[in-house]
Amino acid sequence: GTATRRKAAEKSGEHVYDTLIIGAGFAGLGTAIKLREAGVHNIAILERAAEVGGTWRDNQYPGAACDIPSNLYSFSFAPNPNWSRSYSGSKEILGYVHSLVNDFGLGSLIQYQQNVSRVEFEEAQGIWMIHTDNGKVWKGKAVIMASGPLANASFPNIRGLENYKGKKIHSAQWDHEYDFTGKRVAVIGTGASAIQIIPELVKKVDVLKVFQRTPAWVMPRPDFSTSDLSKKVFAKLPFTQKAVREALYWAHESMALAVIWSSPVTRLGERLGQAFLKSQVPDPWMRRQLKPDYKLGCKRILVSNDYYPALQKENCELITWPIANIVEKGIRTSEGIEHRVDCIVFATGFDVPKSGTPYPIHGVGGRELAKEWQRGAQAYKSINVSGYPNLYIMFGPNSGPGHNSALVYMEQQIAYAVKGIRTILDSNLKMLDVKPDVQAKHNANIQKRLAKTNWNSGCKSWYLTEDGFNATMFPGFATQYAAQMGQFDLKAYRQVPVEVNA
């Protein structure tokens, strides 16, 4: 029957999927769920690892948790009444991702250990070919790129790194076998990952040396465990959990006023941050080292109650001298001191595709996306790129929220992609390709709005390219992003039908 024919076709690599999804993290799985709801069943998810979970599979460092409350950092269509804390840890979030696979029966769609090496559009038939590094080629009428904007660990470009003989661990590639007990350990970086790792490591190690290049804004974290009663109420009366989610959404939405634009609320936030620093760090010298020198919101705001206390533990040392180079046994700072350590933890972030792509992507006429993005990535509504028809990028250019849950944005992207793919299938299109002038106009507007934001106010961050181009963030409220994504305007696209009897 059909099933046997499909199996044979899949095996031979001739099967053409209606949609191929790259990545089995939140975005990939969420898209699969919504595509199926829209009647698109001929789909596969290509996952590079042997397990689902994306970010939450990879980021299992000690202390890993999300800084958005779980009731908001979850899918609106799959509430979990049983979150154990207001801000759940990485393991629990990964558990939630696994439950999505089970509850929505996604297991059979996932093809593991399919690490994408190249993606190319075959124009004559209107088919995307996805090559994986085991030599397989997958064919699909549409592609969802859900491989994550922060998926590839980045080691800093510090002189002598290759000479270091001790243990190296990146936050996103934790080595759970390594025993930190009694060790001398360095942490490079003081971003969102570092401030979660440091309080945990300081409990285990003999000496912890924290290398800070830029002090961040740190805010208190309203983290508490949830009661059994509230879990029962959420399970029995789902509207109560919905109401909590709504309230959290609007609370975060209002933070845009402090985070995105410079306003009296920003200054109020800065005063709050300084008061928090003062309340947690009595020593004036240390406070001076930790005081941020850029506008609140310019870089990601960090939330932690135990980061500042950890830095003041006796076995912890905050080092603010710039790193000169790395040597065989440790790290040398610019004033010439060599800090000998057994292990260096790199909490130095990710290779962000803000001016490139995680794998080569070739569109119409062989054009290559990374080349077009060299001076900064651009897309239409963050999800489509002209010349790359039927391709949907999750968390593509200028989709980043600085103040609200990424999953709220993700659901908008998923809904938009599903509309596009339904159009391709219903109208039997070879190409649904955004018009270049529409994309250019959209971007001119986005960049104009970005110029007025805190992100573009002069600090250096992973949001910006070397030249200071912001290809990462969406300059507005989540409600504005939702309004943008809620409109699927077919006139913005060039439609090329499949030729019948060609």
Ligand code: N01
């Ligand atoms: O990475 P980062 P991250 N020499 O790029 C420093 C999300 N996230 O993994 O600020 C010395 O933010 C660098 O210093 P500087 C979240 O969106 C969320 O922490 O560039 N230092 C910085 O301190 C976040 O924004 C959660 O001067 C060097 C650090 O390394 C994003 O992921 C948790 C250096 C890198 O910080 C990335 O966060 C974790 C060098 N050569 C992550 N190179 C939560 O939800 C880099 N640094 C809680």
